[in-house]
Amino acid sequence: MKIRKLVGKVHLWLGFASGLLVLFLGITGCMLAYQREIEYATQPYHFVAHQNEEKLPPSKLREIADAQLPGKMAHSVSYEQGKASKVVYFSFEPEYYFTVFLNPYTGDVIKVKDMDKDFFRILIMGHYYLWLPPEVGQPIVASGTLVFVLMLLTGLILWWPKNKAARKQRFSVKWGARWRRVNYDMHNVLGFYMTWVAIFIGLTGLIMGFQWFSKSVYWAASGGESLVEFYEPHSDPAQQVSHTDMPAMDRVWLKMLEEHQQVGGSLEVHVPHDDEASIETAINPDTDTYWRGDYRYFDQYTLEEIPVTHSFGRFSEASLADKIIRMNYDIHVGAIGGIVGKTIAFFASLIAASLPVTGFAIWWGRRKNKETKKPERVRKLKVN
Known part of the structure; x- marks a missing residue:
């Protein structure tokens, strides 16, 4: 007692x-x-209603969105069947967060949204x-x-x-x-x-x-293994090779497009923020959750995939502990x-x-x- x-x-x-x-x-x-x-x-x-037409590449959508937000740096471009494509602008210094919604087939701007006012x-x-x-x-x-x-x-x-x-x-x-x-x-x-x-x-x-x-x-x-902090792998500018006129992020997007069409869900392509950044892609087969996302990283010059050792890499290579960390947010909100x-x-x-x-x-x-x-x-x- x-x-x-x-x-x-x-x-x-x-x-x-x-x-x-x-x-x-x-x-x-x-x-x-x-x-x-x-x-x-x-x-x-x-x-956005589905159309039997090719979608515009991420560099084109980014170019259209950039005109709406001059001076801002795009972070990522995303695609999802039946949904508007989103070009996200995010930065800590200076601080801003915008999303531009576009028709992926025509490039028409549907809405420019200041997320800090959402x-x-x-x-x-x-x-x-x-x-x-x-x-x-x-x-x-x-x-x-x-x-x-x-x-x-x-x-x-x-x-x-x-x-x-x-x-x-x-x-x-x-x-x-x-x-x-x-x-x-x-x-x-x-x-x-x-x-x-x-x-x-x-x-x-x-x-x-x-x-x-x-x-x-x-x-x-x-x-007994240690958690590896998230990091973004780097590209090697010294390995720069000549490509066609197609931007590197478009070439990566085309590389992932067939897999995305087979898996479904959403495809996101990150814009390299400097000369040493890699190009990150994310294919999420279930857009109601996040834990099953397949994250890949590519050298922006050679387009070769760069392996990572943290939890947010290829889903097929994720351990039980990695999946628990990935599930954390989805468990927290009940999704x-x-x-x-x-x-x-x-x-x-x-x-x-x-x-x-x-x-x-x-x-x-x-x-x-x-x-x-x-x-x-x-x-x-x-x-x-």
């Missing part, structure tokens, strides 16, 4: 320390669960960084996530029934009782059911938030389970957001009870 009381104190003070942050992350997590579905339903510029982009920046500078907000969110995981574990200990008579009360909410009892049951019962999903949301958040945690997970999953997984993640986030509120109500109610009982004890002492 002393241990249980100590765990209760730890649970209470952890709740005070992280309650507002958990409430915020839970609500924003709910709003982000169906991001893609909402965007596709409300933003028609994502779609609703979901703003929401993500709050969810990841609390709208603070990343070096400030990210450690706060990661630390709050760690506290949340500890609260889930201490909550399970407190939930565990003391005896057989109390066991039934731990699995159902007594909706017909007084509001305090309903509130108590919602905190305990819904918290118990939510824990088995939220623990994965929390742990995947820790993988994104702490390098030491992601390295530890990789080490355990790989049987790994399709629309059902997103729905489960939505309700888990919603219940997680409610726990600080119901927990505070439990604490406040007990505190008020102690205050009302104290004068009664004082009166009895005076009478005696």
